[in-house]
Amino acid sequence: MTRAGTTPIRLPASRSSGHRxxxxxFAVVLAAVLAASGIGIPTAAHARHFGFFPQVPLLDFGPIExxxxxxxRDREILAVDAWTHAxxxxxxxxxESVLWTGVRGRVALAIxxxxxxxxxxxxxxxxxxxxxxxxxxxxxxxxxDRVALLVxxxxxxxxxxxxxxxxxxxxxxxxxxxLADAGTxxxxxxxxxxxxxxxxxxxxxFQADLGIREEVQSLHAHGSLATxxxxxxxLTFRAPDGIWQSTDLSxx
Numbered sequence: 001m002t003r004a005g006t007t008p009i010r011l012p013a014s015r016s017s018g019h020r021x022x023x024x025x026f027a028v029v030l031a032a033v034l035a036a037s038g039i040g041i042p043t044a045a046h047a048r049h050f051g052f053f054p055q056v057p058l059l060d061f062g063p064i065e066x067x068x069x070x071x072x073r074d075r076e077i078l079a080v081d082a083w084t085h086a087x088x089x090x091x092x093x094x095x096e097s098v099l100w101t102g103v104r105g106r107v108a109l110a111i112x113x114x115x116x117x118x119x120x121x122x123x124x125x126x127x128x129x130x131x132x133x134x135x136x137x138x139x140x141x142x143x144x145d146r147v148a149l150l151v152x153x154x155x156x157x158x159x160x161x162x163x164x165x166x167x168x169x170x171x172x173x174x175x176x177x178x179l180a181d182a183g184t185x186x187x188x189x190x191x192x193x194x195x196x197x198x199x200x201x202x203x204x205x206f207q208a209d210l211g212i213r214e215e216v217q218s219l220h221a222h223g224s225l226a227t228x229x230x231x232x233x234x235l236t237f238r239a240p241d242g243i244w245q246s247t248d249l250s251x252x
Contacts, residue, residue, distance in 0.1 A: 061184065061185045061224050061239060061240070062223075063105070063145055064105045065105070066082065066103050066104060066105060067081065067083065067106050067120075067121050068081060068082060068103050068106070068108040069082065069103065070102075070103055070108050072098050072101065072110075075092045076090065076091050076092060077098065077101075077117065077126070079108045079119045079126070081121050082121075083121070084121075086121075088119050088123065088126060090126040090128075092112065096112050096114050097112060097113045098110060098111070098112050099111045099112060099113060099137060100138075100141065103143075104144065104145055105145025105146055105161065105184070106121060106146050106161045106162070107143055107145070107147070107159065108120070109148050111141065111150075113131075116129045116131070116150055116157060116166075118148060118161075118166070119164060120162070120164040122164075123164040127159070127164055127166055135152050135154045135155070136152045136153040136154070137152070138150040138152055138157075139152060139153065139177075140177065140180045140189075142180055142181065142182035142187050144161075144183055144185060144186065144187055144221075145161070145184045146160070146161040146162055146184065146200035146201075146239075147160060147161055147182060147187045147198050147199065147200050147239075148161065148182075148187065148198075149182060149188075149189060149198055151180060151189055153171070154170065155169065155170050156168065156169045156189050156196050156205065158196070158197075158204070159198070160198060160199070160200060160202065160203045161200060162200050163203055165203045167198065167203060169205045169207065171191070172193075175191050175192070175193060176192070177189045177190065178191060178192065181220065181226065182221050183221035183223050184222075184223050184224060185201075185223065185224040185239035185240070186198070186199050186200070186221055186224060186225065186237060186238065186239050187221065187226075188219060188221055188228065188237060190216050190219055190228060191210075192215075194207050194209050194210055195210065195216075195228050195235060195237070197226060197237040197242070198242075199238070199239035199240055199241065199242040200224070200240060201239060202239065202240050202241065202242030206242045206243065206244060207244075208235055208237075208246070210230065214231070214233070215230060215231060216230050217229045217230060217231065224238050224239040225237070225238045226238070229249075231249075231250075232248065232249060233246050233247060233250075234246070234247040234249055235247075
């Protein structure tokens with residue numbers, strides 16, 4: 001099982017004391033950063049006491065409205081920020097054709113015949129992954145509010161839409177993605193030998209191996225949770241942890 005990524009941010013509540021403005025100022029600034037990142041702050045009912053801060057609310061990974069718009073003009077692709085009106089552009093190569101574009105939540109995604117391009121609000125450029133020679137165009141394209149997943153005949157690509165970073169995993173000579181699904185904050189691909197997932201706020205593709213002849217029966221992704229069931233096990237994957245958990249079903 002592969003793990004990588006960053007520790008989720010926890011936001012301190014502001015203080016009302018007039019002579020202790022450090023934590024309050026920090027909370028206001030951090031709240032603005034989180035708002036720009038599409039990560040909201042839940043109600044006080046979800047707050048927890050932690051350390052020297054009086055309350056630390058959990059991050060809200062709920063659905064968000066689209067925060068970008070894609071425009072294709074002549075030899076460039078533009079992403080327009082819905083809030084700041086900032087424009088992020090990328091030039092197309094000579095002879096490069098745009099095959100597909102899509103936006104959901106924080107993620108703007110463009111597929112050409114040469115590469116996959118993605119950006120998020122606040123990112124000053126488009127992050128890209130070039131396709132290999134004779135690699136197929138994406139056979140599956142899945143978008144969540146904060147994640148994206150692409151499947152070609154050679155690789156699985158994951159895009160994490162909080163930091164705006166790509167990751168990828170190569171497919172074996174006879175390995176084929178059989179199932180794929182995406183929720184708001186997770187996206188998962190399933191082959192005969194493993195499951196691969198990308199989670200919001202955790203950069204990288206996370207893998208769990210399947211046993212020999214452990215046939216997958218179902219895959220469901222919704223919100224921040226994905227579940228994969230086989231005849232023997234229940235595998236769960238959630239954001240922002242980015243960890244596959246396994247429960248034995250053979251004796252239940």
